[in-house]
Structures are given as C-alpha cells and as structure tokens.
Amino acid sequence: MSRRRVAAGNWKMNKTAGETRTLIRDLGNKLKGIEHGCEVLVCPPFVALETAVDAAKGTVIEVGAQNASWQKSGALTGEVSPEMLEYLGVTHVILGHSERRSIFGETDETVNARLRHVLSGSLVPIVCVGEGLADRESDRTGDVVRGQLRGSLAEVPADQADRLILAYEPVWAIGTGRTASPEMAAEVHALIRGEIAAIFGDSVAEGMRVLYGGSVKPENAAELLNEDEIDGVLVGGASLDASSFAAIIAAVG
Numbered sequence: 276m277s278r279r280r281v282a283a284g285n286w287k288m289n290k291t292a293g294e295t296r297t298l299i300r301d302l303g304n305k306l307k308g309i310e311h312g313c314e315v316l317v318c319p320p321f322v323a324l325e326t327a328v329d330a331a332k333g334t335v336i337e338v339g340a341q342n343a344s345w346q347k348s349g350a351l352t353g354e355v356s357p358e359m360l361e362y363l364g365v366t367h368v369i370l371g372h373s374e375r376r377s378i379f380g381e382t383d384e385t386v387n388a389r390l391r392h393v394l395s396g397s398l399v400p401i402v403c404v405g406e407g408l409a410d411r412e413s414d415r416t417g418d419v420v421r422g423q424l425r426g427s428l429a430e431v432p433a434d435q436a437d438r439l440i441l442a443y444e445p446v447w448a449i450g451t452g453r454t455a456s457p458e459m460a461a462e463v464h465a466l467i468r469g470e471i472a473a474i475f476g477d478s479v480a481e482g483m484r485v486l487y488g489g490s491v492k493p494e495n496a497a498e499l500l501n502e503d504e505i506d507g508v509l510v511g512g513a514s515l516d517a518s519s520f521a522a523i524i525a526a527v528g
C-alpha cells in the first residue's frame with residue numbers, strides 16, 4: 276500500500292497573524308516551482324489560524340492547529356475546541372506534542388481524551404510520541420514509545436484509527452540540532468507500526484503515516500526520507516522560513 280507523504284510545519288509559538296500571511300504567501304509562491312506530491316501542512320498559533328486559512332486559499336497548503344480540547348465548549352479557560360477549528364477551515368491538529376507533555380503537564384490520558392473528541396469530528400489528528408534522552412540512554416525507547424501509543428490511543432475504534440497520523444519525535448532531537456540517524460528513526464518507526472498492528476490490525480498499520488520530527492533541515496531531510504518507514508516530517512524551526520521549508524517539501528517529494 277502506498278502512503279501519501281506529509282510535510283508538516285509546527286510553528287510553535289512563532290509568527291503573528293500578519294507574519295503568517297506573509298510566510299504562507301511566500302511558501303505558496305515557492306511551491307509553484309517545486310514538483311511534489313506530498314501533503315503540505317502548516318500549523319500556526321491559534322490566533323493566526325483564520326488568517327492562515329485565508330492566505331492558503333488557492334494553494335496546496337493545508338492548515339492545522341497545535342492542540343484541541345476534549346470538549347465542544349464549556350468552562351475550560353484557555354482551551355480551543357475542535358469544533359471551533361473546523362469552523363475556521365482548519366483540517367488537522369497536532370496532539371500530545373512533547374512540549375505540551377513536558378511543559379504543560381499533558382499526559383497520555385489528556386492526549387487520549389483530546390484525540391477521542393477530535394475523532395468524533397472531521398479534523399485529522401497528528402499524535403506525537405517520543406522518548407527522552409534518559410530513556411534512550413537506558414535502552415527504554417521501545418517501552419516508552421509503546422506505552423505512549425497504548426495510552427494515547429486507548430479506546431479508539433479501529434474504524435476511526437485510519438484517519439490518524441503519528442509523529443515520532445525523540446525529545447532529545449527537538450530544537451537541539453541533534454537528529455536521529457535515518458536508521459535509528461526507521462527502527463522506531465517500524466516498532467510503532469508493529470504496535471499499531473497489534474492494537475488496530477495489519478491493514479490500519481499498513482496505511483498509517485508515521486512522520487519523523489526533531490531538527491529536520493533541508494540538509495538532512497532527503498536521507499531521512501530514503502527510509503521506507505518514514506512517511507514524512509514534522510518540522511519546527513526550519514518550517515519558519517519559506518525557502519528552507521520549501522526545500523524540505525521538495526525532499527519529501
């Protein structure tokens with residue numbers, strides 16, 4: 276089965292709405308000159324999403340959010356619901372990013388609650404998993420990633436799981452300039468696919484896109500994408516510049 280590759284940019288807390296319009300326009304212009312078949316996604320901060328959707332009109336660029344609530348509405352100060360995002364024309368949402376987990380106390384349980392509510396609507400969730408440096412150094416990568424998958428994906432019905440995208444982001448590689456080697460990443464991607472097969476069955480696993488994230492740059496994207504197990508990239512810093520993200524998109528193909 277062929278899986279359509281994805282080049283996704285996680286802008287984190289960067290770019291105002293005005294800067295968002297400029298960056299999407301510049302990226303759209305660069306993409307006209309690049310042959311690519313992959314999905315192209317940008318995930319700006321919440322307050323820039325409406326602008327982003329508008330700026331992306333007439334381009335191949337899709338717009339995602341960086342989180343979404345487990346509830347449609349209610350007394351949840353600071354939260355944004357999937358329904359609100361859908362209303363704006365947002366199509367994807369990142370869930371369980373390691374910065375949400377480590378800085379804002381998200382757990383597999385909260386990620387799971389968000390995911391299950393997102394799946395009741397139409398957004399495509401991108402669920403992030405990945406081990407910390409201490410986990411890797413003590414040979415616990417497999418256990419940690421499998422545990423995050425089991426917890427985050429608990430009670431998701433198999434007929435909804437085929438919409439999911441997963442992102443493997445080793446925490447020690449995020450924003451550090453250290454990238455997992457292609458072989459290292461591919462090994463964990465294969466482990467993830469195996470776990471997905473155990474949870475949802477072979478056909479869901481075969482079709483699931485598993486993205487790699489962590490210091491992806493134009494210089495290392497092509498060798499990562501050489502690995503069959505790597506179905507695309509989730510890019511932080513290098514997605515904030517139209518030229519470097521366009522070069523990564525070209526490498527994704």
Ligand code: 13P
Pocket residue numbers: 285372444448449450451452488489490491509510511512513
């Ligand atoms: P960097 O590409 O800046 O390392 O960030 C990766 C990431 O966290 C994407 O979600």
